[in-house]
Amino acid sequence: MSETERKLVLGTPAAFALEAHLASYAAHSETSRGRRFPEAPPSARTEFQRDRDRIVHSTAFRRLEYKTQVFVNHEGDLFRTRLTHSLEVAQIARSVARNLRVNEDLVEAISLAHDLGHTPFGHAGQDALHECMRDHGGFEHNLQSLAVVDQLEEHYGAFNGLNLCFETREGILKHCSRENARKLGELGERFLTGKQPSIEAQIANVADEIAYNNHDVDDGLRSGFITLDQLSEVSLWHTHHEAAKNEFPRIDGRRLIHETIRRIINTLIVDLIDTTSMHLARVRPESIDDVRNAPPLVAHSEEIASQAASLKRFLFKNLYRHYRVMRMANKAQRVVTGLFEAFTDDPRLLPPAYQARGPVAEESANDPAAPTYDSSQARLIAHYIAGMTDRYALKEYQRLFVIDDN
Template sequence: MAVASYFYPPLAPYASDSRRSRGRLVAEPSSPTRTEFHRDRDRIVHATAFRRLKHKTQVFVAPEGDHYRTRLTHTIEVAQIARSLARALGLDEDLAETLALAHDLGHTPFGHTGEDALDEVMRPYGGFDHNAQSLRIVTRLERRYAGFDGLNLSWETLEGLVKHNGPLIGADGKPTERYAKHGIPVAILEYDALQPLDLASHASAEAQAAAIADDIAYDAADIDDGLRAGLFTLDDLAAEVPLAAEFLAEIRGRYPMLEKSREINELTRRVITRLVEDVIGEAGRAIAALAPASVEDIRAAGRTLVQFSSVIRDYDDGIKRFLFANVYRHPRVVPIRRDAAGVVRDLFAAFFEHPTAMPPQWSADVELLDEARRARRAADYIAGMTDRYALDEHRRLFAQTPDLR
């Protein structure tokens, strides 16, 4: 039974069309009520790894207060922005949302601090990369279905998950800049051998929309959380970020007596709106100049089409420089991040040397694994932990555990 035509809204000719999907690694009958990308979205939402995002932090480790973002709330915000971009550009909204919902599945506990620490201890065994870990989760580690490991997602979703930041291989066959030093993660190469993901091409416009949506959500969220945490003030931000100064002058001119919490919200929503509208305009111009007739033309364009204009890119760079100095390297945050990294390193050492300290489903047959695969097993277990569970495991194994507040 075919999916009803109203499940397929009119799309631009360069959009991804689920009716022309390259399929799934394990063939499955089509759904009578959902498109292929709709099914992918649902499978991600019901995944165990997706639920765990609720208790994984963004920047603040174990924050005091319930209003700071977690990986889950950030993911929802990215999905909302990605859908908005996709709708404006005539793309498949389900695929854009799917990629937004899946983009952080591979993140460790304690945000980028945890990822850096896990990459450090895994460096002798291939390192750790959260994009590669996301791929491992959806192709191997989730075990929900009788017929296959992973979620058996469509080719287009897997491609976007791996390549949303651009190609992994250059025209010369060598890894692109991001992977030049350590090479492409083994997990990506192993899966690419099973189902080639065209690592030398760009991803779909939907994947590009999800990637820039992540950027936009990060900027706004870290400004919002940093202000509410008291790491900097609105005036500090305005003094260094011209876009923020413009918005703050507008807000205070129109609402001179506005309370601080509303002032913060007015600023962050203006940031999101300006950046979203800029991407829509810039992408529209780039796509019109290319005149792509298919999604394959998007992949072969040789550059990212869904991106900021040069002016807003400069503003975005300024926001990131400010946040790096005033949030990620803030004196209150640095010692917490240091202690969090120590927790991850301790856990890896414990589970690598004593695999039976992990639950049975993780320690089963570990004596049959070589050193590299034993290390990867420990990394998989740690990467899946929430912040709270990682601290609980550390307390179980060690006499002293830092209070990450």
């Protein structure tokens, strides 16, 4: 093997070769804005592949297996969790990225990390924790995901968190209040100036919606909380359901449902690629900075966007507000609120790491980005609760409030 060949296999040129096919407006490793803590470049992989690998090996990623999507984890083995949802988002996002010649590895890293900061019990848990933190800066799950990868993971000797690239962190931060954006410096700037993130971040954002809308339909039908008769009133569903029946007259039941959902997802992906390609042809960005300065480029056509919005409204009305889902949401809010209040009243009930003088607080105080991260007792409690799985939160609640005679 020649020296040139050896470098292409083992050195950083290999990473660049892996990205040689990318469009000029894609995110490239060699032009990344870098990491908070400088590191030697990886061998035989790109910087964004390294980010993806760190996310997959993180503790927070493993916890997603036991965090709610819509249905609490113990309600059934076949319902989506935050983990399966994240994998489905990554699959959709990679398909779109490949067709648009942008960075698949970056879009995968963002997709896999976007829910790392979600609380137990889905949006009900998040809403409850935000209410508990109202007088302490509130709670935003996107900001919590960033705190996980910047501060809370404990895998490396040289730094807190995962030390991800700027572009991955930028994509994780899908939403952010202006108040919090001001604390984030360069990372929060776009929320103040109206600029856009990378095209890879935009793809992951839309892929998230495609995944949860369609897979929530599947889980809703499996649970019996929504019916095929109800869905027949939604044009996006009706069109593809009828097409599936016409092509395969003999299929029914779960097979017909899966065939319909598969067709809907395909329609959404193809439309997203076609519409985004038209936007790119019109704007003609030459670099990632051109993408950031342009209007949003990744989008559906008006017709498909309208149909997808109708499906989303249907799910909100008929599934997310179903009385049995609301009952579980009410229980979840009681659990999160009860835990927060108990820990606030007596922080000695917390594990030592999450007490105000514990290791997490001390590490935050020594972090170069300390102004970004609040190490107050209330924020440490929020970190602890947000990191819980559904079943751990229920067990912790039982330990604190239920007297067991056994």
